[in-house]
């Protein structure tokens with residue numbers, strides 16, 4: 085079963101006057117992981133798509149998504165998949181990729197139908213693509229690690245870059261995940277924006293009762309979302325995307341837009357934020 089929800093792009097002036105329910109309706113990505121279903125969110129931010137596929141021991145196939153207006157979803161798109169569950173496999177273009185928890189699969193433009201099998205919980209990201217780069221399974225051993233922050237500022241974390249120019253080629257997609265060191269709570273602090281690229285977060289690896297207080301909004305007009313495990317935040321190009329969590333957590337970040345330079349960020353000092 086496939087379901088697709090559309091999220092339209094929001095002007096910052098509109099976001100400024102939203103109440104909690106409206107903020108959550110536009111920017112919180114929830115209910116993406118249901119047994120036996122593929123559930124997608126089609127955003128109008130760089131036409132980025134995020135979602136979940138949970139085969140629950142069976143098999144699910146993603147082929148046509150009416151929203152793209154193409155015969156098959158990947159005809160003019162690339163895809164990044166992260167397995168946040170137990171081991172499962174993804175079949176595409178005559179290949180079968182076995183994915184352990186934390187593995188990332190890149191599927192290039194024109195790869196055809198995608199089938200999800202086994203006990204995986206597959207987080208799906210996708211963006212329009214102009215060229216067909218080779219599909220590739222990237223394990224944590226192949227990723228590029230960046231260590232940032234320190235315990236004294238409660239922001240010590242490891243950034244694992246998978247779909248990233250220093251690891252492999254892609255069109256628009258840049259993807260990886262960040263894990264907080266024990267005792268550190270802050271991700272992406274100091275905050276930044278990058279008007280050239282949208283970004284989406286998926287928080288995972290959290291206790292059921294835990295929450296991340298995800299900060300969003302223009303730097304001088306911040307708002308927040310309380311986010312649970314396996315929920316995400318859609319970050320428009322004008323918005324910061326930072327958070328402080330209760331207990332351990334990781335988050336998958338994925339971006340699409342005008343460049344694939346991970347370091348192209350406009351930082352905001354904490355003292356400049358409101």
Ligand SMILES: O=C(O)C(=O)C[C@H](O)C(=O)CO
Nearest residue numbers: 241243262271272273325337
């Ligand atoms: O902890 C961090 O800092 C991040 O993971 C930053 C995100 O990857 C990001 O916002 C990239 O633009």
Ligand SMILES: [Zn+2]
Nearest residue numbers: 276278283325
């Ligand atoms: Zn960012």
